[in-house]
Amino acid sequence: MRIELEKRAKVSALFSILSPFIAFALTIVFGGIMFALLGKNPVAALYSFFVEPLSEVWSLHELAIKAAPLILIGVGLSVCFRSNNWNIGAEGQFIMGAIAGSILPVVFYDWQSPLVLPLMLVLGMIGGALFAAIPAFLKAHMNTNEILTSLMLVYVAQLFLDWLVRGPWRNPQGMNFPETRTFGADAILPEMIASGRTHWGFAFAIIAALAVWFMMRYTLRGFEITVLGQSERAGRFAGFSSRKMIWFSMLFSGALAGLAGISEVSGAIQQLRPVISPGYGFTAIIVAFLGRLNPLGIIAAGLVLALTYLGGEAAQLSIGVSDKVTRVFQGLLLFFVLSCDTLIHYRIRLVRERFAALKADEAH
Amino acid sequence: MPVKGQIASGRLLAVSNLTKLFGSFAACNAINLQIESGEIHALLGENGAGKSTLVKMLFGVLAPTAGEISWMGDNVRITSPGEARKLGIGMVFQHFSLFEALTVAENIALSMDRSISLARVAEEASRLSRVYGLPLDPNAHVADLSVGERQRIEIVRALLQNPQLIILDEPTSVLTPQEADRLFETLLKLKAEGRSVLYISHRLEEVQRLCDRATVLRHGKVTGACDPRAETPASLARMMVGNDVAVVTPEGTNTKGDVQLEARHLSVAARTPFAVSLKDVSLKVRAGEVLAIAGVAGNGQSELFDALSGEYPVSDDNAVQIRQKPVGTRNINARRLMGAGFVPEERHGHAAVSSLSLSDNLVLARNQSDRRVFLGGGFLKIIRQGAIKAAAKRISEAMDVRKSGEDPPAGSLSGGNLQKFIVGRELDRQPAVLVVNQPTWGVDAGAASRIRQALVDLAKAGSAVLVISQDLDEIFEVATEIAVISEGRLSDPYPARELSREKIGLLMGGMHGKTEGAGAEHAH
Ligand SMILES: Nc1ncnc2c1ncn2[C@@H]1O[C@H](COP(=O)(O)OP(=O)(O)OP(=O)(O)O)[C@@H](O)[C@H]1O
């Protein structure tokens, strides 16, 4: 017996909706198997991974804090991916946004004014966008593959941050720890609700998602993104420029990643350290696809992936497995999302060899 | 090896009550059809009659909603192209399915059993292509090949499976007359071997030349069967359309106005290694004129279209002029805003995006020229769905576009119906200048005459119309002036009345008379 993929005559509407759910279910099943192989009770382990973090108010706040950058970046990436531009370097743009936004509280720490925070956010967006401008320029004018350039620039950003916090920006009163000074009160993104730590970054994420949803659904710009993603030639006929779209989508997603970076630093960490992200920029790629590149779907997917971070921390404490399981779950999820998408375009068929062989004999 | 196909009755395929519903719309409605061994059978019908849908069911691409297919006397269910191939059915689709980056042999191997080596596929393919007179180089890359050569790959690919029945869906709509002649020789050879051919075409002359029997479809039903040789093109067309096809009434009393579209010494270097460069092309179209550009495909037609439309602007602003203003460096929307409209040759992925609805495809061409009506919300540029849907409806009605549903995706329309929509999309604006590349390929006789009449009427109403076409009948029906393009050079224009087919033939061969003068010997 053998399995064959057969192209559907029409895209399956059912599986377009079902595929993320099937992927999530398969992830749970394989996660359970993994826990069993590690010698843990799979049900208890899955419970402490996926359910426990949702049972307390403070951990719901943690969920929102982790979801905020994922959604913000994921929404920007959806614009890129829909227009056929493959920005894989959001992690680097996140870091550069955080660095650019931190110029005020770290270098000009004396300056106190209500303007500091808004300026920091703007600088964060500019920083992320400028860093994304590098692969955009290379693609638009040198025909370089943006997947490679944007990815490699992540390492540049990480090492640059590392150098900054160990060198020029190290806190002079910090006993030689590789950290900047902690931000002043004016430079801190405040909490949104009284009950916990959730800062305004979460609101930014939701607003960005709604705005992009509106753009994609109702405006000419959204139409342009869709058309250029489907056919460059038809886009040219419509008078749209794919070169301008490279710039727009890369700068836009870079700016949102930068905003996520400065929000995270200013709202959650409140200083720069050698590592400020547990891979948000990469995880957001999974978020974008799990959300079907639809901004509303991305809100939901961002919450799911945020849960894998919390679950990893919880599982480390309560059942004593490494927090690397977070990465495993994220990897499983991406793998299953992409493979379940096959079902949208293909039908799976079991072919019985014996029967086929018989038929072949008959033909001779 | 006894071939199972040699059966006494001679009946190869019989279809009874075959029906295909898309939603509640019957694309094929209780079709009955028989194909005998060794015949070339024509399937005729206007755009959207259900021809492609019917043959897709025979080839296992679409599942029938009801009805039966019997193959060599046995009832069969064909659920995939693989199964159809195993039975002995081969197909060449209306739109090709080849990978441009792969070689001819690799493309062929993709549809074969994986156990066969590439070398054997290549060997077998070149043997077949020799036997059937379809020259092919198995190691050539598809991207480098002309449309005719690509089609040969599809045919050889179908032949490799040793089929008893070969289905061809509009094979000649993209071929030059010479390529078409060669295809007919191949088909007659296949027939002589006792194989059958199911042949879909809108060109009634070639159906008469080639086919033994014809079945006519209209609105998804069989409306008649005949011996095409006993009919005239006019009577065949009547069977298809249900009434007489209107004869295009040309020019008459066109009053010629100012020059509206002009190219001045337009030279464009080839953009890709497979493109043709334009060499010093000059032309003028006045209001009230239809200038037709004849020529064999691949002689610079699409490059000329790109330069005139502004999809690829040129460096010399004066080289292209619309309504006597230089626009060479302006983009397509700037030219549309000056009153020009454009209809490219390729429907899917150029003039239209298949996955988007018709109304979205209207926005595609008119998002700037009609922005006052179609866009709202100031700088947000919100698309006004209501206004656009109404306009799409108006266009569909004016052009008699047959579709399933109010606003279906462009890809679900039959080829000819999509073409009607794309032409109608521009006519609806009453453009002062219209540039059309191959206005009626794949369009049935009735619709083609409607499109041609619309072009003639547009010129009469005072617009300048430029038609690029390979079809000489079409050119003589619509043109007031004719010029010929060959290897990127354009001949001088001649009044249509003064030009004979022979003269055009000579010009196509590159003998540009006075324009090239002493250079004429280059051509040989
Ligand atoms: N996938 C689909 N979904 C909905 N409607 C469809 C689909 N495919 C075809 N149709 C409709 O079925 C009808 C018949 O289409 P078909 O492609 O068979 O026409 P055709 O006879 O081949 O026309 P043409 O000569 O223009 O190629 C058309 O009205 C078309 O809109």
Ligand SMILES: [Mg+2]
């Ligand atoms: Mg068809």
